[in-house]
Amino acid sequence: MSTDDESFHPLGSEWEDELETMLDDTEYDTELGMQMAQDAFRVSKGELSEAEFHEKYHDDVMEEFGEDERPTKEAYQKMQAEASEEGTVSRMLSKFEGDGEESRRDAMKKMGAGAAAVGLGAWGTVDDGPEEPPQPSAGDTAAQADEDEDDGVQWGMAIDLDRCDGCLTCVSGCASENQLDSGVNWMYVLQYDDPSATGEGSELARPAGAAANRLVRPCQHCTDAPCEKVCPTTARHTRDKDGLVLTDYDVCIGCRYCQVACPYGVNYFQWDEPDVPADAIKEHYEEEGMGDHMTDDRGRWVDSRAPRGVMSKCTMCPTRQDGQMGEGQVGTTACEEACPTGAIQFGDMNDPESDPQKYEDNPARGRTLWRVNPPSADELEEDLDGVDDDLESVLEATDLEEDELTLIKAVDIVSDGLYDGDEELHSHDLDYHERNFREALDALADHGLDHDSEEVLVGLGLADETDEDEEFDGPDERDAQMELEAFTGSPDSNFRLLEEYDTNPNVIYMGQQPGPNAEQTEPTGTGARYEQLSYDTVTDGEIQIVDNRKDVLDEDTVGGGLFS
C-alpha cells in the first residue's frame, strides 16, 4: 500500500482521485464527501470519535441531503447501547434512511458512491478496536459496500415447480414479448427423470395430481454472476438500481465467454440476423405507448431480442420494471403474466412483503390463494339475500363449499392480513387473490356470518371447542396451516440452483430439486410440446417455438453436405 503520497486513503492518491471523480458525477457536494471520507478514516484510527464525527457534519449533511438521522452527541450513548448486534457501518448508514421507505442503497447514493466507498472501509474497522490499523483494500471496500447494499430492490422469482403444468405458456409469452427467434428460449421448461427424486409433496399441488419432475429455467440473475465477472467489456452487468443482470447490446463483442462461464446454460447468442427487425419492435411498442421495449431508463439497450453477433438471455423485463409499459407492469414479467397456475412469482427478493417472498414463506398458502376461487362479493350478496346468517344456511345458499370456506378462512388465519388496498391488480399478483379472499369473507361478515366466532371456526375445524369456563382464544393457526397443507401439499424442498458454486442466484425454487443424475426426457416441456407452439411477431409473421436451437442454426451451417 502506498503511503508516501499525501492521500488519506490507504490505497493512495490515485484511488482517491478516482473516488473524487465518482463524486463529481453525482449531484452532491464532492468536497463534503471527500472531507467526510477523510474524517471517517480518522474515526477508524481513533483520532476522532464517532460522536464528534456526527456532530461535525450534522449541519452540512442536513443542508446537502435534507435529512440526517445519524445521532448527535446526545443520541450517541443510546445508540452505542443498541449497537451490539449490528455492525457499525450498517448502523451508521441506516441512520441516513429518513422516513424508512428509502433503501440503504439509496442512502448510499445520496452520500455519494465515492464517499461511501472510501468511508466504509474505515468504518468497517472501527468495531475491531483501534489497536488494529485500518487496512481496507479495494476488494474489501467493495465487498463491504455490497453487504450493506442488500436492502435495495433485487428482482427475482420464486418458482413453485409442483405447480408447473408444463404448458409452456411462459416460454411463448417471453418469446412473444421479446420477439425472440426460434430456439431462443430465454424462458425454458424441461422435464426430467431422476433416480433420486422422491416426488413427495407434489401430488396435492395440482388438481391434476402429481406433476412430472420439471424445471422452469429463466436466468437466475445471480447476485455474484459468473457471466458478469468474466465479461471482457462490461457489457454483461448488474443494474445498480434493482440487481437485474443485463447485457448491453451496444457494447457486447460476442466472445461468448459469459455463456461459457454461466453454470446454468441460460445464454443465447444471436448467431445470425434476428427474424424481427429492431425498428419493427420499436414501432410496435411505441404505438402502444410503451417506450421502445429496448432502451431502459439509463438509456442502455438491454431489452428485447439481441441484434446479430451479441449475447442475449432472460432479462426479467427491465423496461417493465422501469415503468415504461405502465405502472401496473412494474413488478411483473411476461412469463409470470402468462403462467396460468401461479408457479412463477416475480418480485423484490429483499422485500418480505413481495409475492415471491410471501409465497416462499408459506407455499401452501400461496397455492391455496391461486387454487381457490371464491364467488365474488356481489354474487354472495345476491345469493344471501334473505338467507339466515348461520354457517349452514350460508353454505346452502351460496356456491361456496364448506371445504372452500375452510380454506379461505385458513388463509386469512395464517396471514398477517389480506390485501385491502385499491390498486389495479392483475390475476398474477398474489394480492389480487388475497383481495378476492378478503372480499368474500367481508361479504359473509356483512351478511352477518361472524367467521371469527367460535361457532363458525369450530364448525370449519379451524379452532378447538372450549369448555364452558374457558375463554375462546381465537382460531388455531396450526390447524389452519394443516388444512392448507392437507389441501395442496407443501413442497418437498426449497432450493436455489447450484448454490454450492456461490453464484447467489435470485430465483428460489420450491419442489423437487434435480439431483446430479437428473436427465432431461424427450419430449420435454410437457403438457405441450415446443414444436406445437408459435407466436405472432409484430411484423405479422409467425415464429415457431423450437426446443433444440441447433436444428434451426444448422440450416445456415456451411457443411457442404459433408456432415449431414
Added chain:
Amino acid sequence: MSTKTPNEQDILRPIGIDKISKPYLALFGVASLAFGIFLIGWFYQLWVGMSVTGLSDWGTGGGVTWGLYIGAFIWWVGIAHGGIILSAAVRLLGMDRYMPVARLAEMLTLAGLSAAGFYIIVHMGRPDRMVTSVIGHYHITVNNSPLVWDVTVITAYFVLTATYLGLTLRYDVTRMRDQLPDLFEPIYKIMTIGYSEKEDKVIERMVWWVALAIIIMAPLLLHGGVIPWLFALLPTYPGWFGAIQGPQFLTIALTSAISGVILVSYAFRRAYDWDHIITDDIFRGLLLWLGFFCLLFLWLQLQQLTAGSFSATIDHQAATASKLSHPAYIVPMLMVVGVLAYIFATTLRPSLFNKKRAIGAAVLVLIATLVEKTYFVVAGLWYPAFDIYSATPGEYFPSLIELSSVLGTIGMVTLFFLVISKLVPVVELHAIEHLRGDHGHGEHEHEEPAESATDSEVKA
C-alpha cells in the same frame, strides 16, 4: 551431408526478390490460396453471421458455443512458444547448438501469435467493437476477466518478442548491409536507425534481459497461465476445472512448439541447402526434447484420467468417461504415444533416426495437439456440472469455414515466412560466426545421411 564451412553468403541466399524460385512461387501460391479461401469464408461469416459455423449455444441450444476457433487459437499460442524456448535455451542457458534455428523459432513466435490473434477476431460476433468495447473498459475488466488477461499477456508477449527480434536483427543488417538488396533500403534504414558498434554490448545485455522476461512470462503466464485459466478457473466444468490445466497446457504448447520449429527448420534447410548450418544434430536434439515433452504431456493426461475415474464426483466421472471413449481424445493420445515410442527407440538405436521420420513425428504431434485441444474445449461444454439438458445434447462438428481456418492460418504463417525470408536473414550472423569459429565444434557427429530428403513438399 557436407562439411563445408558456413558463410555469410549462405544466410544471404534467400534474400531479395531476384532470388525467387519456381518452388518458392508455387509455395507462395498454395499458401495464398489456403489463406484466401479462408478469408472468403470469413467474409461470408461476417456477412451472414456466425450461424455459418457448426456452433450453437450449450444448454438448450443443442451445441457448443466455443469450438475449433478456440481450439486452434490455443494451438497457435502453443506453437508460438517455440521461439521462446529455443531463444532461451540459446541465450540464457548457453545451448549454442540451437543457435542456427533460434531466429526461425522467434519468427515462428511472431507468426504464431499473429495467427492466434487473428483467431480471436474471427471468433467474435462483433469484431468491429474490439477496440471500443475492450480497451474502453480495460481498467475495469482487467481485474476479473481471464479473457482480458489473455489479450494483455499475448500483446505483451508479442511486443517483447518483436523487440527482441528487432534488436538482434540490427547487428546482422548493419554488418551485411552491402549485400542486402537496395530495394528494401528504407526498411533496413528504419531497422538500423541510430546504430553504432558501441551498442552491441548494450544490446547483448538488453537482449539477455528481454529473453529472461519472456522466458519467465511464457511458461508462467501464457500457456501455463492465462490461456489455461480461461478454462481451469471455471468450477462448473469438471473437464476443465483444476490446477493441472496449467502444467498440462504448457506441455501441449512445448510439444507443438518444438514440432513447429522442426518443420520450419527443415523446410529452410531443404530449400536453401543449409545442411551444414541446420545440421542433423539439431534435429536429433529437437527430437529428444520433443520426446521429453511428449512424456510430460502423457503423464499429466494420465493424472487427469486417474483422478477423474477412481472416485470422482458424478459430473467429473462423466467428463472422464467421455475421454476414454471419444476418438477425438483417444486418437491424439495414441499418436503422441507412437511418437514417444519412436523417439525412445531412436535413443536405443540411433540408426532409426532420419529426418523424414522426425518430420513425421512433428506432424503427428501437431495434428494430435490441435485435435486434443479442440476436443478439450468442446467436451468441457458437453459435460458441465449442470448436466441436465439431455434432450438437447451438444452436437458439434466444425463447418467447412471453421476447418478452412486451420489451413488458412497455416497459409498465413507460411506467407509470413516466405515474405520475411526475402527481407532479412532468418539465420543469425552470430550462428555463422559461431559455427565457423573456434567454438569446439570439432566433434560433429555427422552421420552420412542415410537418404537425402526425397519428400516432395514440406509445409511450414
